[in-house]
Amino acid sequence: MDLNFTPEELAFRDEVRAFLRESLPLDISDAVRRGGELGADILSRFHALLNGRGWLGYVWPRDHGGTGWNAIQRHIFEEEMAAADCPRILPFGVNMLGPVLIKFGSEAQKSHYLPRILDGTDWWCQGYSEPGAGSDLASLRTRAVRDGDDWVLNGQKTWTTLGQYANRIFVLARTRADGKPQEGISFFLVDLDNPGIEMRPIRLLEGGHEVNEVFFTDARIPADALVGEENQGWTIAKYLLTHERTNIAGVGRSYRALAQLKDLARQTMRDGRPLIDDPLFAARLAEVEIDLEAMNILNLRMLDQAQKRGQPGAETSMLKIKGSVIRQEISDLARRVLGPAAAPFPGSAPDNLALLPEDAVNNAADYFNMRKMSIYGGSNEIQRNILTKAVLRL
C-alpha cells in the first residue's frame, strides 16, 4: 500500500509542470481563471500549444501520433493542466472521436482524420442527443437512408457543445427501423458544410452560448462517411462514452476552484470580519474540502484498477456523481461569497460595478452554468441506474 507517485511519475509531473509554466500564455490562464466562456481563439491556440509539444493526443497510442501515456500519466497531465489554469482540451476530437477511429475506423479514415484533429484542421462536435432521446439515447430518430452512393440524413440533434466553431460533426443515426432499437444505429462522420445542415444556438440559463441544435434536412453524405459496419453504431457509441468518462471526477479543476474560493473568502469582509472566519461558511468549506480529499483518493484507486484491468469499470459512475456534486457545491459557495455583488446581469451594468477581484466576476454565472455537470454525460440518475445494475447487482 503506497499512495504516493513513483519517482518516474514525479519526474513526469515536473516535466509537464515546467512546460506549462514556461509556455502557457498569460492571457489564456487569466481567461480560464476569470471563468465564463472561452472563445475559439483561446481554445485553438491552446490545442496548438500542446500539439507543438506532441502532447495533444494524450489518450492515443504512439503509432497514431499520440503520446502512448498510461492512465496515471494521463491523470497527472490533466491535474497539472487544471492546476496551471489551462482550458480544457476539447474532448470531441481528441478524447471521443480519436479513440473511436483508432478502434473502428478504416485505414483511410484514420490517415485522413487523425492528423487533422491534432493540427486543428478539423474541429469536431457531437451529434448524439436529440429532443426525444436524452438519457434514453437508443430511442434516437435521426434517419440515414441509403440512396445510390450516398446516405441521406434527416432529423435533429441537440446539446451540441461548441458546434458554432466546428466544421465537422459525428452523428448517430438510425439505419434500420425494425428489431431492437440498439441494433439499428450507425455512426457517421459529417462535414458541416454540406447543404441541408443548419446549426442554431441554444442560449443557456446564465445567458451564454455553449450549446446548439443541429437540423438535418435531406443532407447527402458520402458512403465512406460510415464508421465501422452498418448498424454497429451502438457498440461504437458506448465505446466512445467510456472515453467521455476519462477524468470524469475533475479532481484538479475542483482543487483549483476551491483554492480560488478560499482566497476570495479571505479577502471578502462581511459584518466586520473576513468571510472565512464565519463559522457557518467555514464549515461548508471544510466539508467540501474533506469530500474532495476523499474523492482524490477514490479517483486514484479507480485509475489503479483501470490500469490493471485495461479499461475503467462501472465504478467510474461513482466519480461522475461525486465529482459533479462537489464541483457544484464549490460553485455554490463561490456565488455566495459575492453576496449582493453576485446580482448584476452581465451587460446591463458597468463592467465589474462592485469592484470584485477579476477572478470572481463570473462566479454567479458559473454557478448556473455548473448545473449542467450532474445532467450531461449520463445524468447522475442514469449513473445510479448503472451502479444499481453493474455494481450492486440489484
Add this chain to the structure above:
Amino acid sequence: MDFELSEDRRMLRESLSRWLADRYPPDHRLKVAYDAPFHDPALWSELADLGVLLAMATEDAGGFGGSGFDISVIFEALGAALCPEPVLGALLVSRLLAAAGQDQSGLLDGSVRWALAVGEPDAPWSLDRIATQARGGRLTGRKALVYGGNDADRFLVVARDGDRLSVHEIAASDAEVVGFGTIDGGGAADVILSDTPARLVLDDAGKAIQSALDAGRLALCAEAVGVMDASFAALLDYLRQRKQFGRAIGEFQALQHRAADLAVEIEQARSITLLAASRLDGEGAARMVSMAKNLIGRVGRQVAEECTQMTGGIGVTWDYHPAHLTKRLVMIDHQLGDTDWHLQQVMAGIRA
C-alpha cells in the same frame, strides 16, 4: 502508487477475519457484548495469541507492525465482525508506552488489560480542557467513558500539571472504577480519582497524547468502514430477498438510487481512511485524521439510518444482527471526537 495490501497484511487480515467468523459469530457476540464484563476474556487471550496486539506495535516497542495500514487492517476486520473486545484501549496505551520507551510486553501478549483514561465529562475530546490534576504523585479528577475500563487491570491517565499534560499509570484497584455496558455493545467505565497514587510515565506529553489519539481515531475510522461494508452487504441481501407487491423491493428505483448513493459514500469513507492511514505519524496527521473522522461520522450516520429505513420493521429489532451494526456505526461518532468536533479542527486549519 499501489493500492494492494502487502502479503503480510493480507495474511493478518485473513487470519483475523477467519478467527472472527469462527469464534465471534453474531450469536456469540450478542451473548457477551451486553452482559458484564461486556466481552469474552477467553477470546481476548486468543486474540492476543493470534498476534493482533503485536501487529499494532512497532518493532522498537516489541511488536511487528504499528503503521497506519496495520492499524486499519485490524480494525476494519474487527468492525466487520462487530467485535466487542477492548482493542482500542490497548492501541492507545501501546502508543503512549512506546513514546515513553517503556516495556509493554504484558500488554502485547494480552496478559494485562490496559485502558486509556483521557476524556472528562466537561471535556470529552479537547486536550486543552482536561482538568484532572497531578500533584506529588497523586491524581484527582474524573474520567468519563473509558473504553474497556470496566475490565481493565491497569490504566494510563492523562492529567494536567499547570500548563503541561502528563501521563500516569495507576492500578485499577487504586481508583473508583464504575463499569458499565455501552448501548452498542462492549464495556466502559467512569474512573474517579481522588488522591489516587500514580506513577509518572510521560511528562510534557501533549504531542505523544495527540499522536496516540490520532492512531485511535484512525482505528475507529477503519472499524467504521468494516461495519459499513457489513451493513451494506446485509442491506443488499435484504433488498434482493424481501418481496412486496409481487417482486423484490430491490427492483424499486426509489430504493435502488439510495443504495447506489450509499455505495458511493462508503467508497468515499474507505478512501479517506486510506489517506489518513498513509499519513499517520507524518506531517499534518492530526488534520488528516480529523478530516477522516468527520467524513466517517457523516457517512456512518447516513449508512446506519438508510440501512435501518430500507430494512423496515425488521431493521429495528434486537434479533436482527445488522441492526446492531447500525447502532455501532452511530455510536462510533461519540468516541474520540464527533462529526462537529472534527469539523472544527479542520476549519481551524482553513482559517490559519
